[in-house]
Amino acid sequence: MNNKDIAGYLDGELICGTNKADKPVLSACGADLMSDVLAFAKAGSALLTGMVNQHVVRTAQMLDVNCIVFVRGKRPDAALCALAEEADIAIVACDKTLYESCGLLYQAGLPPCARV
Numbered sequence: 001m002n003n004k005d006i007a008g009y010l011d012g013e014l015i016c017g018t019n020k021a022d023k024p025v026l027s028a029c030g031a032d033l034m035s036d037v038l039a040f041a042k043a044g045s046a047l048l049t050g051m052v053n054q055h056v057v058r059t060a061q062m063l064d065v066n067c068i069v070f071v072r073g074k075r076p077d078a079a080l081c082a083l084a085e086e087a088d089i090a091i092v093a094c095d096k097t098l099y100e101s102c103g104l105l106y107q108a109g110l111p112p113c114a115r116v
Helices: 003-009 034-040 054-063 078-086 098-107
Strands: 013-016 027-030 045-049 067-070 090-093
Touching: 003 013, 003 067, 003 090, 003 098, 013 078, 027 034, 027 098, 034 054, 045 054, 045 098, 054 067, 054 078, 078 090
Parallel strands: 027 045, 045 067, 067 090
Antiparallel strands: 013 090
16 A cells, blocks of 8 residues: 555545655554554554644654544645655545544555554
8 A cells, every 4th residue: 555545545635745655555553642653653654643733743754654644634734744745754634534544544454553
């Protein structure tokens, strides 16, 4: 699965990092607490969250996450997109809930980080 696939499965939009559309994603982690992300996310994973701030991008950068998915219709501003681009992280935005988004990606075959 890659970043473009994730956007497709979630009826979302790849809004930042379109040049990373084909970058592979190995697993996924859904959380709003960045302490949980630090504990469970793995390099090469997608991070699904409803939190839209610099801390999310910085946390993803530390863990070498490939893609951040902002759920519940939340969208990053231009400064956050620029930070993600600088960190080489794609951003997808979708209207689905965190629960539904994680379930759809799991059903599509993307494993959770805890099992990778």
